Amino acid sequence: MVEELSLPKLNFPTTDLKAEVQDLDFYYGTSKALKNVNMSVPARKVTALIGPSGCGKTTLLRCFNRMHDLYPGNRYDGQIMLDGINILDRKVDPIEVRMRISMVFQRPNPFPKSIYDNVAYGLRVQGLTKRQAVDEKVEQALKSAALWSEVKDRLTESAYALSGGQQQRLCIARAIATDPDIVLFDEPTSALDPIATASIEDLVNELKQQVTILIVTHSMQQAARLSDYTAFMYLGELLEFNQTNVLFNQPAHKRTQDYVSGRFG
Amino acid sequence: MSNSSPALPKSNRFTKHKGAREWQERVIEFVLFLAGFSCVLTTFAIMEILVVESWHFFQTVSIVEFVTSKDWSPLFEPPGYGILPLISGTLTTTAVALSVAIPMGLIAAVYLSEFASGKLRETVKPILELLAAIPTVVYGYFALLLVIPILQWLYSFVGPTLSNIFPAIFPVEMSGFNMLGAGVVMGLMITPMISSISEDAMRAVPNMLREGSYATGATKLQTALQVVFPAAISGIFAAVILGISRAVGETMIVAIAAGLQPNFTFNPLDSAATMTAYIVQVSLGDLPHGTIQYQSIFAVGLTLVLITLVFNILGYFLSKRFREIY
Amino acid sequence: MAPAELSAQSLSPAHNAVSRRQLISSSFAILGLLVIFIALMVLLALVTSLVLQGAPRLNWKFFTSFPSSDPLEAGILAAWVGSVLVMLTTMLFAIPLGVAAGIYLEEYAPKNWLAALIEINVTNLAGVPSIVYGLLALGLFSQQLNLGESVLTAGLTLALLILPIVIVTTREALRAIPNLLREAAYALGASRWQMIWDHILPYSFGSILTGIIIGMSRAIGETAPLITIGALTFIAFLPPLPIQPEFPFISFEWLTAPFTVMPIQMFNWVSRPEQEFQVNAAAAGVVLIVMTLTLNGFAIYLRYRFRKGVKW
Numbered sequence: 001m002v003e004e005l006s007l008p009k010l011n012f013p014t015t016d017l018k019a020e021v022q023d024l025d026f027y028y029g030t031s032k033a034l035k036n037v038n039m040s041v042p043a044r045k046v047t048a049l050i051g052p053s054g055c056g057k058t059t060l061l062r063c064f065n066r067m068h069d070l071y072p073g074n075r076y077d078g079q080i081m082l083d084g085i086n087i088l089d090r091k092v093d094p095i096e097v098r099m100r101i102s103m104v105f106q107r108p109n110p111f112p113k114s115i116y117d118n119v120a121y122g123l124r125v126q127g128l129t130k131r132q133a134v135d136e137k138v139e140q141a142l143k144s145a146a147l148w149s150e151v152k153d154r155l156t157e158s159a160y161a162l163s164g165g166q167q168q169r170l171c172i173a174r175a176i177a178t179d180p181d182i183v184l185f186d187e188p189t190s191a192l193d194p195i196a197t198a199s200i201e202d203l204v205n206e207l208k209q210q211v212t213i214l215i216v217t218h219s220m221q222q223a224a225r226l227s228d229y230t231a232f233m234y235l236g237e238l239l240e241f242n243q244t245n246v247l248f249n250q251p252a253h254k255r256t257q258d259y260v261s262g263r264f265g
Numbered sequence: 266m267s268n269s270s271p272a273l274p275k276s277n278r279f280t281k282h283k284g285a286r287e288w289q290e291r292v293i294e295f296v297l298f299l300a301g302f303s304c305v306l307t308t309f310a311i312m313e314i315l316v317v318e319s320w321h322f323f324q325t326v327s328i329v330e331f332v333t334s335k336d337w338s339p340l341f342e343p344p345g346y347g348i349l350p351l352i353s354g355t356l357t358t359t360a361v362a363l364s365v366a367i368p369m370g371l372i373a374a375v376y377l378s379e380f381a382s383g384k385l386r387e388t389v390k391p392i393l394e395l396l397a398a399i400p401t402v403v404y405g406y407f408a409l410l411l412v413i414p415i416l417q418w419l420y421s422f423v424g425p426t427l428s429n430i431f432p433a434i435f436p437v438e439m440s441g442f443n444m445l446g447a448g449v450v451m452g453l454m455i456t457p458m459i460s461s462i463s464e465d466a467m468r469a470v471p472n473m474l475r476e477g478s479y480a481t482g483a484t485k486l487q488t489a490l491q492v493v494f495p496a497a498i499s500g501i502f503a504a505v506i507l508g509i510s511r512a513v514g515e516t517m518i519v520a521i522a523a524g525l526q527p528n529f530t531f532n533p534l535d536s537a538a539t540m541t542a543y544i545v546q547v548s549l550g551d552l553p554h555g556t557i558q559y560q561s562i563f564a565v566g567l568t569l570v571l572i573t574l575v576f577n578i579l580g581y582f583l584s585k586r587f588r589e590i591y
Numbered sequence: 592m593a594p595a596e597l598s599a600q601s602l603s604p605a606h607n608a609v610s611r612r613q614l615i616s617s618s619f620a621i622l623g624l625l626v627i628f629i630a631l632m633v634l635l636a637l638v639t640s641l642v643l644q645g646a647p648r649l650n651w652k653f654f655t656s657f658p659s660s661d662p663l664e665a666g667i668l669a670a671w672v673g674s675v676l677v678m679l680t681t682m683l684f685a686i687p688l689g690v691a692a693g694i695y696l697e698e699y700a701p702k703n704w705l706a707a708l709i710e711i712n713v714t715n716l717a718g719v720p721s722i723v724y725g726l727l728a729l730g731l732f733s734q735q736l737n738l739g740e741s742v743l744t745a746g747l748t749l750a751l752l753i754l755p756i757v758i759v760t761t762r763e764a765l766r767a768i769p770n771l772l773r774e775a776a777y778a779l780g781a782s783r784w785q786m787i788w789d790h791i792l793p794y795s796f797g798s799i800l801t802g803i804i805i806g807m808s809r810a811i812g813e814t815a816p817l818i819t820i821g822a823l824t825f826i827a828f829l830p831p832l833p834i835q836p837e838f839p840f841i842s843f844e845w846l847t848a849p850f851t852v853m854p855i856q857m858f859n860w861v862s863r864p865e866q867e868f869q870v871n872a873a874a875a876g877v878v879l880i881v882m883t884l885t886l887n888g889f890a891i892y893l894r895y896r897f898r899k900g901v902k903w
Contacts, residue, residue, distance in 0.1 A: 072382065099481075112474075121483075125481060125491070127608045297691045301709045304709055304755070315723075369629070372622060376624065377627070396630060398808055399884075406641070457630065486616035548818050566722070570723055
């Protein structure tokens with residue numbers, strides 16, 4: 001047996017847990033991509049998922065909003081508990097899950113619509129039709145995404161007129177407009193330049209006052225800068241999960257140490 | 266040769282074959298160019314033939330009569346040369362066909378692109394393509410001997426009542442040749458084409474847009490109609506426009522099932538001739554070269570080409586206007 | 592923690608609204624299936640009605656008899672031989688011309704107005720109604736070039752008609768070949784034509800062939816342009832065969848012979864008022880459908896095979 005399996009469960013003080021992953025296995029067809037993952041997602045904190053490419057960090061993230069349901073042949077085994085409900089249960093509608101757990105993607109993916117319509121999209125599909133209410137929510141979301149001052153005079157312009165960094169902030173506005181409980185970030189800065197990256201990181205720091213954030217990143221510096229908690233994943237397993245400063249400074253596992261000190265990955 | 270310095274001896278092994286090889290390559294390129302240019306020549310030839318024969322036609326018939334008169338009877342005495350009845354026939358059959366083909370084609374496309382499993386799509390698509398490959402003369406048979414009789418039977422339940430209320434629009438009995446039957450079958454024929462091209466356009470929409478939509482809690486239908494469909498709208502316009510030109514230019518179905526009498530009407534229950542059907546009708550007889558009737562089919566052909574050209578230009582600008590960069 | 596009971600509760604207060612949205616979405620899926628079902632039923636109804644009506648005529652005699660005023664005696668000998676000869680002529684012109692034009696546009700054409708002009712014309716020609724090709728043939732081939740109402744005129748007409756299809760599929764096939772292979776050939780010292788002839792054409796052969804077959808299936812069912820050039824409907828003799836028993840064994844006389852083809856024969860029978868001729872029409876329709884569906888089925892099979900076999 002591999003040593004990592006004997007890892008102790010959470011060993012840090014947690015006050016408020018938003019979600020909890022319990023004995024999660026995940027299969028792409030017959031290949032097992034996640035092996036017995038257990039972790040907690042503390043409320044209104046930033047939790048980072050790090051690890052070498054192919055370790056399953058994005059796979060784990062996409063379990064949270066059931067993105068894997070979109071493609072045939074995928075199978076979950078285990079639970080992710082949110083408010084006492086296992087959101088991976090077949091009887092739970094993935095659409096309801098996604099209404100409460102929204103997502104920001106690796107590359108900015110605004111819809112070919114106006115800036116306003118992009119942010120309003122989630123509200124509208126969820127049934128909010130009153131013009132005034134939508135207006136308010138859109139403005140609020142764009143302000144939270146630190147984009148309002150840049151776009152308030154051109155809300156009807158196409159979202160493609162924005163720069164890459166602005167597009168990503170627009171996608172963040174889209175994700176938070178519906179007041180989700182958790183926002184998932186899948187390497188949100190990997191397609192951006194350093195300046196745009198800095199502005200997104202500032203934004204993530206701001207947002208954690210309001211929502212719980214789960215972020216996948218390939219950059220250890222980013223994890224160290226942004227997150228309160230960090231999970232290190234390796235070959236589909238969660239090797240170590242701890243407060244970020246503990247994980248980076250006193251890692252319990254040799255592999256974690258090798259990775260965070262840049263020896264592999 | 267610009268890139269070989271004059272100091273090199275003539276038999277240098279790098280330049281020895283260069284001249285011959287370049288010459289050979291140029292000849293090949295020129296031959297291939299000629300093949301491509303044959304398309305340009307074809308277009309010119311089409312326009313030349315149509316314009317020259319129409320020119321002769323308009324020496325006898327005034328253009329004003331041609332575009333304003335509602336009497337098309339070139340084979341009778343006195344002849345009438347107003348193209349409006351043929352245009353009304355063409356537009357009516359086209360409208361009937363599109364009202365079948367656009368909803369059916371687009372629903373099928375959205376379903377196949379966004380809802381169906383890969384396996385179902387791979388099975389259904391080729392079968393639908395077969396539907397589009399069946400010769401139009403067979404569709405004509407289908408319209409005349411199967412679809413119109415069924416429509417007549419259905420109409421027999423409502424026809425007498427309707428003709429009492431609106432005698433001007435509804436006949437008591439449906440004629441055995443009518444634009445409705447021809448149009449419906451034409452619509453069925455172009456449905457696979459509209460569906461296939463629109464589906465390709467929707468499948469080309471990047472998956473990350475779909476994921477973005479699903480991530481906000483949208484259903485499949487919301488994602489399909491509010492994100493994928495608008496993103497693919499330029500390709501969908503192209504499909505519809507192609508469907509229109511197919512319907513306007515379709516010949517055999519209308520020649521067989523819509524009747525051949527020119528009739529200025531937009532009522533699909535009537536029988537009427539289209540522009541294409543008239544050309545077929547004249548060609549079936551043995552008209553000597555140089556007669557006014559012979560020239561008339563070229564004038565009708567020119568009108569047909571101009572109408573399809575208008576639709577194609579319209580389609581070009583529509584797709585361009587709505588082209589999205591995703 | 593045990594998973595909570597889900598039957599009565601849900602994640603969000605908007606549970607009912609979500610169910611309604613899901614219901615609308617699923618209803619659309621049913622509508623979509625229904626539309627596809629209707630389309631497939633149409634295909635089935637079309638084929639079944641033809642086969643049922645045409646069955647009594649589908650015998651050997653039908654294939655070996657000339658047309659006749661007696662529907663029971665009439666057959667499709669002249670029509671199917673005519674179709675085969677016209678198809679041969681069409682292939683003879685459309686394949687080299689179309690493939691060459693496709694190669695030019697994809698591999699050679701510089702970015703200038705002349706190449707753009709050719710491209711626009713290819714797109715345009717694809718949208719020209721087929722009967723207009725008939726008018727072109729009537730005015731140009733039959734009258735000006737004096738080729739008359741011959742197999743050659745018909746073949747040339749249909750060749751021009753399917754030229755855009757062949758060109759477009761050839762281009763798509765060539766475009767699918769990755770540039771790496773072109774560069775590999777150049778790096779070994781191949782000239783442009785050697786690169787195309789030795790590498791690009793063989794690799795894209797399957798896709799090009801698929802396009803040619805689709806074009807042929809289109810041509811074999813075309814009726815309108817051939818009516819326009821004056822194809823006869825009553826032919827009681829066969830054109831001289833291309834292969835002759837005596838020297839020089841090959842004859843081109845058939846090119847100038849008058850002809851009829853399957854779709855025209857069928858059209859002729861459909862337009863007769865007598866019920867018995869409708870049976871002939873149905874039987875001819877069955878033969879015609881078998882011809883086009885075989886060609887198309889073959890093309891689909893080829894596309895499937897080549898797509899499966901080749902991985903770039």
